[in-house]
Amino acid sequence: xxxxxxxxxxxxxxxxxxxxxxxxxxxxxxxxxxxxxxxxxxxxxxxxxxxxxxxxxxxxxxxxxxxxxxxxxxxxxxxxxxxxxxxxxxxxxxxxxxxxxxxxxxxxxxxxxxxxxxxxxxxxxxxxxxxxxxxxxxxxxxxxxxxxxxxxxxxxxxxxxxxxxxxxxxxxxxxxxxxxxxxxxxxxxxxxxxxxxxxxxxxxxxxxxxxxxxxxxxxxxxxxxxxxxxxxxxxxxxx
Amino acid sequence: xxxxxxxxxxxxxxxxxxxxxxxxxxxxxxxxxxxxxxxxxxxxxxxxxxxxxxxxxxxxxxxxxxxxxxxxxxxxxxxxxxxxxxxxxxxxxxxxxxxxxxxxxxxxxxxxxxxxxxxxxxxxxxxxxxxxxxxxxxxxxxxxxxxxxxxxxxxxxxxxxxxxxxxxxxxxxxxxxxxxxxxxxxxxxxxxxxxxxxxxxxxxxxxxxxxxxxxxxxxxxxxxxxxxxxxxxxxxxxxxxxxxxxxxxxxxxxxxxxxxxxxxxxxxxxxxxxxxxxxxxxxxxxxxxxxxxxxxxxxxxxxxxxxxxxxxxxxxxxxxxxxxxxxxxxxxxxxxxxxxxxxxxxxxxxxxxxxxxxxxxxxxxxxxxxxxxxxxxxxxxxxxxxxxxxxxxxxxxxxxxxxxxxxxxxxxxxxxxxxxxxxxxxxxxxxxxxxxxxxxxxxxxxxxxxxxxxxxxxxxxxxxxxxxxxxx
Ligand code: HEM
Numbered sequence: 001x002x003x004x005x006x007x008x009x010x011x012x013x014x015x016x017x018x019x020x021x022x023x024x025x026x027x028x029x030x031x032x033x034x035x036x037x038x039x040x041x042x043x044x045x046x047x048x049x050x051x052x053x054x055x056x057x058x059x060x061x062x063x064x065x066x067x068x069x070x071x072x073x074x075x076x077x078x079x080x081x082x083x084x085x086x087x088x089x090x091x092x093x094x095x096x097x098x099x100x101x102x103x104x105x106x107x108x109x110x111x112x113x114x115x116x117x118x119x120x121x122x123x124x125x126x127x128x129x130x131x132x133x134x135x136x137x138x139x140x141x142x143x144x145x146x147x148x149x150x151x152x153x154x155x156x157x158x159x160x161x162x163x164x165x166x167x168x169x170x171x172x173x174x175x176x177x178x179x180x181x182x183x184x185x186x187x188x189x190x191x192x193x194x195x196x197x198x199x200x201x202x203x204x205x206x207x208x209x210x211x212x213x214x215x216x217x218x219x220x221x222x223x224x225x226x227x228x229x230x231x232x233x234x235x236x237x238x239x
Numbered sequence: 240x241x242x243x244x245x246x247x248x249x250x251x252x253x254x255x256x257x258x259x260x261x262x263x264x265x266x267x268x269x270x271x272x273x274x275x276x277x278x279x280x281x282x283x284x285x286x287x288x289x290x291x292x293x294x295x296x297x298x299x300x301x302x303x304x305x306x307x308x309x310x311x312x313x314x315x316x317x318x319x320x321x322x323x324x325x326x327x328x329x330x331x332x333x334x335x336x337x338x339x340x341x342x343x344x345x346x347x348x349x350x351x352x353x354x355x356x357x358x359x360x361x362x363x364x365x366x367x368x369x370x371x372x373x374x375x376x377x378x379x380x381x382x383x384x385x386x387x388x389x390x391x392x393x394x395x396x397x398x399x400x401x402x403x404x405x406x407x408x409x410x411x412x413x414x415x416x417x418x419x420x421x422x423x424x425x426x427x428x429x430x431x432x433x434x435x436x437x438x439x440x441x442x443x444x445x446x447x448x449x450x451x452x453x454x455x456x457x458x459x460x461x462x463x464x465x466x467x468x469x470x471x472x473x474x475x476x477x478x479x480x481x482x483x484x485x486x487x488x489x490x491x492x493x494x495x496x497x498x499x500x501x502x503x504x505x506x507x508x509x510x511x512x513x514x515x516x517x518x519x520x521x522x523x524x525x526x527x528x529x530x531x532x533x534x535x536x537x538x539x540x541x542x543x544x545x546x547x548x549x550x551x552x553x554x555x556x557x558x559x560x561x562x563x564x565x566x567x568x569x570x571x572x573x574x575x576x577x578x579x580x581x582x583x584x585x586x587x588x589x590x591x592x593x594x595x596x597x598x599x600x601x602x603x604x605x606x607x608x609x610x611x612x613x614x615x616x617x618x619x620x621x622x623x624x625x626x627x628x629x630x631x632x633x634x635x636x637x638x639x640x641x642x643x644x645x646x647x648x649x650x651x652x653x654x655x656x657x658x659x660x661x662x663x664x665x666x667x668x669x670x671x672x673x674x675x676x677x678x679x680x681x682x683x684x685x686x687x688x689x690x691x692x693x694x695x696x697x698x699x700x701x702x703x704x705x706x707x708x709x710x711x
Contacts, residue, residue, distance in 0.1 A: 048339040048340070049339065050339050050342065050344045050642075050660070052643060052651075052652045055643055056643075056645075056651075093584075094584045094585050095583060095584075095585065096581075096582035096583050096584055097582060097583060097645060117643075117645055118638065118639040118643055118645045119340065119634070119635065119638045119639055121630050121631075121634075121635075122583075122586075122631075122635045122638070122639055125447075125450075125630070125631055125635075126583055126585050126586060128450065129447040129448065129449075129450055129585045129589075130585050132449070132450075152449045152450050152451070153451055154453070155450055155451070155452065155453070156327050156328070156452070156453050156630075157453070160328065226651075227582070227645055227648060227651045228582075229582040229645070229647070229648040229651065230648040230651050232648070233648040233649070234648075239582060239648055
């Protein structure tokens, strides 16, 4: 801490660490900021990249609010997955680019988390082509889902719908986050990227207000990225 | 609904005209441009050039004329916003927004594209003139531009070489999808299932069971339309030949060289490819070229004849099932894995594209002495990659197959050896040997770079009429 910090500076730095201040800020300050500077939610999914390593083992994180918000609704979701277990395995086998797919119920949401290789739209499209009926069964239980099913007849709209629900992956570095924000505002072409790190907390708070559920980072791997088929081939499992 | 007479020509069958010019146009006056469109399908041949339809009649016209519209073009013409919103995302965003998916990075990045592709939003309409004689191109162009409805931003022009040759010395235009219900005398049986019409036309059944692409409404606008990825692909012909030299020299020193080229095979290769006095080094160059593509330069598929080219073989009919000597990473195998095993099992046959292309720049003659002080003229391919879904076909092929190699774990992490965005420090390509072993070639540079392009919608004749009748 610099020695020449005055009393006022110290108060300003100390205030945000107090619980009372955080409460007041959430009720008044954040909505006021949000009103003054509307922030669009950043799009979900992995960051576009041409590097091979960034294009394998990509994450999809869907959090989909159930229509029926009760134990009954949650049980319906659990049943929909259980009833389609065989189709899910068949789909994974035929699509060939998925490492894991997990279904989780959190609160009144059905969450689908998966790790896949390659382009997101190809992944979803190939899944629709193989096990569209599973998507239909799950999505019919979800708010807003009726507009895009049967997915086989609404391929483009369905892929877009899923993409819109895929969580934003907050980059690991603040500058990348600020860059995403600038790109979204379309001002990349006119202004150099605003790398003013003092604005980071405010921008992050506003983004998390617009986008309450996010993924922190794009998944941390314990080993370099391989495609599902590379893993299967090297383990002699057939692919 | 078999109403394909309404489809523009050159989609379901090629014209095979040697001279091709692309007029890259901006709508200067929306009202006049709509009248221009209406006139282009009016049947009155004296003013605006007439759009060549699928049924061009008994005699192919002297010149052919077709159009494609970008999203900005549809907007400029006053297409209702409800219709615009029904076009697929990739088309709405345009080619430049999809650069990372297409491998348009580094020298291929849209920021480096020359005029008129440096201002993609101004590109509204791309009209193509096909002619038997070069001077006809000017005549048709003059008629197209008369009246000032459309402003010419620039042109691109190409001319076919003898025997369907393209730069890099290969024979092209061997394969095209054969469509259900379409008879094309020029297309021989290729042993592949016929492609459903929905592979290339909106409103028809696609190859992916039960899946239909969205047809922008009204039906008159969307039905029987299709999408085109127009690409200006610069080819580094000298770089390509230099690479073949280097790879052949390396192979000559390799202990398994006789497994790559049987002793004495150079005579047969030289005879078929009409290369007199072919040395062993020269023949190894041809072996490498053949492996990179999956076809010898005369078109013989490696899947049928991996040791020498053979002019007697049918060039279309083969498969990659069982033990094929065509490299997994060869260009034609990456683009169309046919019935061979791939990771994305549902995708076999589903990403097929109609290709219409013409080379640009002068033919390169390797034996002609080069002046090292003089820059080589630009050469390349004006390519059109046509399919009912840009996302499911052109982009899926470019991204997952050509550049990631996801379809086969043995090529994953390598790019297409001919068209891929290769970096010599990381690139590799496995050359298969008779023994089942492979020799890994390294150091492939980028041979093809993108110098422009646009996603266009190729409307049916009814759609052109519909657009021509809009009032705003
Ligand atoms: C300048 C760049 C390119 C060159 C020199 C080139 C060259 C060739 C050649 C020589 C063939 C074999 C001829 C034939 O089978 O008809 C071929 C086939 C093919 N190429 Fe390319 N190509 C280029 C770019 C591309 C791109 C960018 C794509 C797709 C995005 C593509 C897709 C295909 C397809 C689908 C085939 C047919 C494969 C089959 O059905 O067996 N090509 N290309």
